Amino acid sequence: MNQQLLAKTFVELADNLVADFDLIDFLRLLTDRCVGMLGASAAGVLLADRDGELRVMAASDEQVRLLELFQLQNDEGPCLAAFRTGAQVIVPDLTREIDRWPRFVTAAHRSGFGAVQALPMRLRDETVGALNLFHATPGPFDPVDAPVAQALADVATISLLQQRSSARSTVLNEQLQTALNSRVLIEQAKGKLAERQNIDMEQAFTTLRGYARAHNRRLSDVARAFIDDSEPLPGLLV
Amino acid sequence: MRSDSRSARIQVLVAEQAARRGARVGVLDVCTAAVAALPVGGAGVSAMSRTAASHPLCSTDTISEQLEELQLTLGEGPCVDAFTHGSAVLTPDLRTSQLQDHWAVFADAALEAGARAVFALPLQMGAISPGVLDLYADVPTVLGTEELADAMAFADLATLLLLDARIEETGAPVDGVLLERGFEDLGGYRAEIDQATGILTVQLGVGIDEAFVRLRAYAYTQGRRLADVAADVVAHRLRFSPDAEPTRTDEET
Incomplete structure (x- = not known):
């Protein structure tokens, strides 16, 4: 683990957790840094909805295949285990877990992943979701990385409580609901932009995020304005 | 959806409320069921829009009815x-000075009407x-944690019922069973449904509301799961057009 990179990442994350940050944008940054700093091949943040269903809030790649791999874990997999038990689930070699999670291991293998970690997102006595890290090659994880990964999961939890729209509410339920709804909004905007521009879902996401950043706007505000056609958004469509 | x-x-x-009333499930049934399940005296739903006039849709008693009308007339209040x-x-x-400042007219009028606590839940996807x-x-x-979670689930159902009420306008053959049947496929969140709507x-x-109504109407008429239809749209196996029936292509583009 590169100490300088570690320090830089936490400074960057803290910097982004200021008054007017956008939750989805922030969580995407966090998953990107999981990939860069922890040597993961892919990362995702999953939150449980009111029915206890795990839903993807952010992923280091928005392609359908990766999102499906996260969603699949509503039936079986390390994320579900971490969410249900509130404990870390570390799997250095997925092939050894084929009996435990046959569908998940097969799908992960097909996507080129050999090892996985799931870190619970805990808030007081409750587990609200999990941070999921995928690694291409099996092998033992660096013991130094484990607490860092858990710290990143904790930062993701904190960011939920810091959303602007929830400033009026201290009710966890309501904050989760707001978070899940902003993810739905982003998916709708991705679909519209992908179809309009004939690009894929990952490109649609990065285009929307790039536009929001370049114009110093919140991602969800841009997504909303784009869906509603309520303002011109010059330069978003080429 | 998990049955539990x-x-x-x-x-x-x-x-159950709809059955008692002997009618098709509607937003009024959400209101009466919410009143029966939660520590509240009444409930009401208003249709809201950024572009068109908002209007009250239903309410379970006269106090709720007044609260809906007050907020839409005054343009302020929790619902707004x-x-x-x-x-x-x-x-x-409502009887706290801070709120009485925030909703200068509404707070007093609502207290006058007989309300003391007010909870407004947006219908949204x-x-x-x-x-x-x-x-x-x-x-x-x-409202306790469980009660609030229930209130939000009532709001989610009201959202679908309001949108489903528009399915008939698309010409889809809606018989009484369809609306009940339609909720089966909503369990298990799929990002593809939102992407397909976009x-x-x-x-x-x-607009986005209409897009969702049309997606659901198509799934109804084809007798297919919404998630499956959505996946086809995202994968470009199914294409909608303004003047013709949706077309299926077997090839992915």
């Missing part, structure tokens, strides 16, 4: 805030936001 899930339980409560901010507005006691569910109690009231706004040249 909160959403499933709420759907049963709402369906919930719609504008897209988040629930929970007011355990991303950018789709057809209205607000309002609940009131005549004594100061705090895609349809372009293919059909319609």
Whole structure:
């Protein structure tokens, strides 16, 4: 683990957790840094909805295949285990877990992943979701990385409580609901932009995020304005 | 959907109200079921829009009816805030000076009408936001964690019912069974449903609410699961067009 990179990442994350940050944008940054700093091949943040269903809030790649791999874990997999038990689930070699999670291991293998970690997102006595890290090659994880990964999961939890729209509410339920709804909004905007521009879902996401950043706007505000056609958004469509 | 899930339980409560009334499930049944399940005296739903006039849709008693009308007339109150901010507005006691300042006219008028606590839950799915569910109690009231989660599940169901009411307008053959049947496929969140809704706004040249209504109408008429239809749209196996029936292509593009 590169100490300088570690320090830089936490400074960057803290910097982004200021008054007017956008939750989805922030969580995407966090998953990107999981990939860069922890040597993961892919990362995702999953939150449980009111029915206890795990839903993807952010992923280091928005392609359908990766999102499906996260969603699949509503039936079986390390994320579900971490969410249900509130404990870390570390799997250095997925092939050894084929009996435990046959569908998940097969799908992960097909996507080129050999090892996985799931870190619970805990808030007081409750587990609200999990941070999921995928690694291409099996092998033992660096013991130094484990607490860092858990710290990143904790930062993701904190960011939920810091959303602007929830400033009026201290009710966890309501904050989760707001978070899940902003993810739905982003998916709708991705679909519209992908179809309009004939690009894929990952490109649609990065285009929307790039536009929001370049114009110093919140991602969800841009997504909303784009869906509603309520303002011109010059330069978003080429 | 898991049969033991909160959403499933709420759907049963709402369906029971409709059965008692001997009518098809509607937003009124959400209101009466919410009043029966939660520590509130009344409930009402208003249709809200950024572009068109908002109007009350239903209410369970005269106090609820007055609260809906007051807010839409005054343009202020928890329901207006919930719609504008897209988040629930929970007011355990209207008789606090801070709130009386915030909703200068509404707070006093609502107290006068007989409400003491007011809870407004936005009906929404991303950018789709057809209205607000309002609940009131005549004594100061705090909704517990479970009660609030139930209230939100009632609001989710009201959202679908409001949108489903528009399916008939698309020409889809809706018989009485379809609306009940339609809720089965909503369990298990799929990102593809939201993406497909966004895609349809372009293919059909319609707003996001209408795009979702058309997607669901198509799934109904084909007798297919919404998630499966959505996956086909996202994978370009199914394409909608404004002037023709949706076309299927076996090839992925």
